[in-house]
Amino acid sequence: MAPPTPEVTHPEDVLIVGASAGGLAVAEALRRKGYRGRLTVVGAEPHPPYDRPPLSKQVLSGAWEGERTHLRSRDDLDRLEAEFVLGDPATGLDAAAREVRTASGRVLRADAVVLATGLTALRLPGQDDLAGVHVLRTLDDALALRRDLTTADELVVVGEGVLGAEIAATARGLGTGVTLAGLGDAVMGDHLGGLVGGMLTRLHAGRGVRLRLGVAARSLTGEDGRVTGVLLASGEWLPAGAVVVATGSRPAVGWLAGSGLTLGDGVECDARCRAADGVYALGDIASWHHEGLGRRLRLENRTNAVEQAQVVAANLLGEDRPYVPVPYFWTDQYDVKIQAHGFLTRDAQVDVVEGAPEENRFVARYTVGGQVTGVLGWNMAKAARLHRRSLAEAFTPEKPHA
Amino acid sequence: MKVTVDEEKCCGAGQCVLIAPEVFDQRDDDGIVILLEAEPGEEQHAAVREAAAVCPAAAIELTGRD
DSSP states (O other): OOOOOOOOSOOSEEEEEOOSHHHHHHHHHHHHTTOOSEEEEEOSSSSOSBOSGGGGTHHHHTSSOGGGGBSSOHHHHHHTTOEEEOSOOEEEEETTTTEEEETTSOEEEOSEEEEOOOEEEOOOTTGGGSBTEEOOSSHHHHHHHHHHHTTOSEEEEEOOSHHHHHHHHHHHHTTOEEEEEESSSSTTHHHHHHHHHHHHHHHHHHTTOEEEESOOEEEEEEETTEEEEEEETTSOEEEOSEEEEOSOEEESOGGGTTSSSOEESEEEOOTTSEEETTEEEOGGGEEEEETTTTEEEOOOSHHHHHHHHHHHHHHHTTOOOOOOOOOEEEEEETTEEEEEEEOOOTTSEEEEEEEEGGGTEEEEEEEETTEEEEEEEESOHHHHHHHGGGGHHHHOSOOTTO | OEEEEOTTTOOOOOHHHHHOTTTEEEOTTTOOEEESOSSOOGGGHHHHHHHHHHOTTOOEEEESOO
């Protein structure tokens, strides 16, 4: 089925659902491109748009107050001439009518609707009944965990992915005892492969993190309504004054049930990030067709939200731009800064192409089936960026003789 | 247009260098942004705006009307 023809006329009003980095970015990109129509931004949280990557690092450590994460000043937001409806989660969408309902009972309609509601953190059964068990998704989550870390001697982090690893590193920096438990056999092994996963595992162990890898968390234990520990499938019990559940997330699309959109792994969009006529999605919730890879993709990272927002803004204003990014994320843990370009999968052959792991500074190239699919920098950000061009072939569309 | 960068926020992605190499560079040792041109010429403005928009650490600030 051919995708619908893009509208050539500008929408008179645009409604953006989601007031985080991606929602803000599409609003700003529309204005930068000369859009003068009405703009409304609806956000579930009461805060103005803020940045999430610092939550597990600078905010959790206490180096930054919460307000430092705000992405724009009050004046900058005023100049945007957008109406911000904050603290009022969207609860329903009629895609054909482009009508959004909110928790407070608002009904908002626009020529074009942009969906950018991000992720919902997964939780363990029973965690909502126990004080001291946290997820880390919002600014309020980070501040609540920070308060608990000032009194808890022992923190258990469940989940060995990027968020769990960053939280473990930050908590160790505060002097808290940390146990990191996860299903995978290496810290971030699923995202960065065996070589780097092994190095990160040794890094955390060297900083005093107790690691329980390759084992599931079975249940939480508590007393008088407060968590006391985590029971593992191995039978081991890990005592804890506070627990963070960082086992992953799901696209926040529950409110889109019955909207008329196709929901699979997120909101299914075409190569132009269009989910239906006049409805676009971006960021963590958007599953779109990447023309360079020739397949559907959904990315959960900060860079993707703002890059996809640029393409959505262009397409809203009548351009016809496919979204064909090279994925990128970074993580900072202790004194290690990792830059990850492309896909860094377990099945890839990994070759160190600059520097050396023993020197705590290197660039690694990931190759699958003879094609470079990923580049990783370990304390070597600039060199990694320069090697990024070797990824172009894997992510560029229209290989004429392929 | 005046450009300022926040080295403490910078994550070393290098997106700004890819988009506006005449205005931004990165330090060799830690990848943190180097501002080459604090008041770039008009021909650079569009690229600098895009770099500021997509900076994943929101570390680039632009002031001034044009």
